[in-house]
Amino acid sequence: MKIRSIHAFPIASDLLGGPPTTAERRPAWTADAEVASPMSHFPRFKRLRSSWRPRWPSVACLVTADDGSWGLGMTRYGTPVISIINDHLAPLLVGETCTDTDHVWNLMQGMTSPYAGGLSCYAVSAIDLALWDLKGKLLGQPVYALLGAPARSHIDCYATGNDTDWILELGFQATKIACPHGPADGVRGLDANEALVAQTRAAIGAERELMVDCWMAFDVDYAVSFAQRMVPHRLRWIEDCLMPDDLDGVRSLRERLPGHGLAGGEHWYTPAPFASAAVNRSLDVFQPDIGWAGGMTGCLKIARIAQAAGIPVMLHAGMNTAYGQHFTLAVPNATMGEYFVGSAPGVPLAEVRLTPGTAVPQDGRLVPSDAPGFGLGLSLEQAQALAL
Numbered sequence: 001m002k003i004r005s006i007h008a009f010p011i012a013s014d015l016l017g018g019p020p021t022t023a024e025r026r027p028a029w030t031a032d033a034e035v036a037s038p039m040s041h042f043p044r045f046k047r048l049r050s051s052w053r054p055r056w057p058s059v060a061c062l063v064t065a066d067d068g069s070w071g072l073g074m075t076r077y078g079t080p081v082i083s084i085i086n087d088h089l090a091p092l093l094v095g096e097t098c099t100d101t102d103h104v105w106n107l108m109q110g111m112t113s114p115y116a117g118g119l120s121c122y123a124v125s126a127i128d129l130a131l132w133d134l135k136g137k138l139l140g141q142p143v144y145a146l147l148g149a150p151a152r153s154h155i156d157c158y159a160t161g162n163d164t165d166w167i168l169e170l171g172f173q174a175t176k177i178a179c180p181h182g183p184a185d186g187v188r189g190l191d192a193n194e195a196l197v198a199q200t201r202a203a204i205g206a207e208r209e210l211m212v213d214c215w216m217a218f219d220v221d222y223a224v225s226f227a228q229r230m231v232p233h234r235l236r237w238i239e240d241c242l243m244p245d246d247l248d249g250v251r252s253l254r255e256r257l258p259g260h261g262l263a264g265g266e267h268w269y270t271p272a273p274f275a276s277a278a279v280n281r282s283l284d285v286f287q288p289d290i291g292w293a294g295g296m297t298g299c300l301k302i303a304r305i306a307q308a309a310g311i312p313v314m315l316h317a318g319m320n321t322a323y324g325q326h327f328t329l330a331v332p333n334a335t336m337g338e339y340f341v342g343s344a345p346g347v348p349l350a351e352v353r354l355t356p357g358t359a360v361p362q363d364g365r366l367v368p369s370d371a372p373g374f375g376l377g378l379s380l381e382q383a384q385a386l387a388l
């Protein structure tokens with residue numbers, strides 16, 4: 001079966017299924033919380049990340065086979081990613097065999113190599129995920145079965161978000177908070193960060209796991225100071241401390257923080273930086289995003305590199321998509337899944353999922369759909385109707 005067409009189009013970044021029907025108890029933490037970022041040094045852009053991030057829509061990519069079968073992939077960064085798919089890759093991939101996911105991935109990596117980086121990888125990811133969805137449908141199997149069968153009966157999820165009371169009510173046994181302050185806020189910011197971690201640890205008790213996400217906002221010295229203050233609060237890991245291209249910085253952090261858990265990789269693209277981190281053992285947890293780092297094929301390569309080095313892979317926000325759920329059910333060293341809770345307390349998670357077939361955690365666990373492909377739960381008409 002050959003690829004007949006590949007077409008990317010813009011979709012809404014927020015809810016595809018319409019607004020939730022249950023009233024919120026209060027606005028979600030994401031509505032107003034300050035989160036430290038690489039822009040925290042610039043007063044005009046410090047307060048909210050939305051003040052400087054692009055307003056491009058999200059992206060859907062529809063791959064159609066000769067017989068009319070189709071698969072759907074999704075990613076981010078609108079217009080430029082859509083252009084890479086529709087103007088460059090799509091016409092060159094028509095006629096390739098739909099089930100040749102590894103071959104097509106290698107073609108795309110080569111074709112985008114002269115301008116490779118973040119945006120090309122988002123485009124590769126969307127096409128690759130659509131091909132895996134299509135392959136599952138053509139073979140009548142859920143994608144996790146194509147990956148070699150489930151490695152586990154269910155996925156244990158941790159929740160990321162700063163509405164800790166709501167996360168506890170939802171039944172999660174592990175949680176990660178976003179760090180509000182970075183080096184721009186000096187010692188007072190360090191004090192406030194520690195106070196938030198201490199307050200969260202007190203709320204969740206000693207039995208649950210706690211992590212902190214630093215979203216590229218720190219430098220090495222600040223990360224070391226922060227980590228040393230965290231010792232009494234028993235964090236499982238500190239995440240994404242440095243700017244993503246600072247691989248030497250990640251190694252330096254490892255050397256200066258023996259015994260501390262370090263995680264990262266959500267802003268790394270292609271398997272190459274993960275291979276470097278595996279050789280250096282500079283991170284304890286790899287966190288590629290399946291919609292950004294090269295799709296299912298790219299993340300499988302990363303997972304095998306990690307497995308050989310004894311490193312777990314926990315996809316960035318992997319439990320918010322069916323793509324991440326199928327990967328995590330099947331991959332042996334994908335030992336826990338991240339569910340990002342950005343919705344308001346009181347609104348059931350089932351009302352805020354992105355696509356209808358995507359499973360949501362119950363008491364911190366989930367099992368993905370066993371429908372063919374990723375079980376996205378959309379008809380072709382519904383998928384096409386996502387277009388803005």
Ligand SMILES: [Mg+2]
Pocket residue numbers: 213215239240266316
């Ligand atoms: Mg993160």
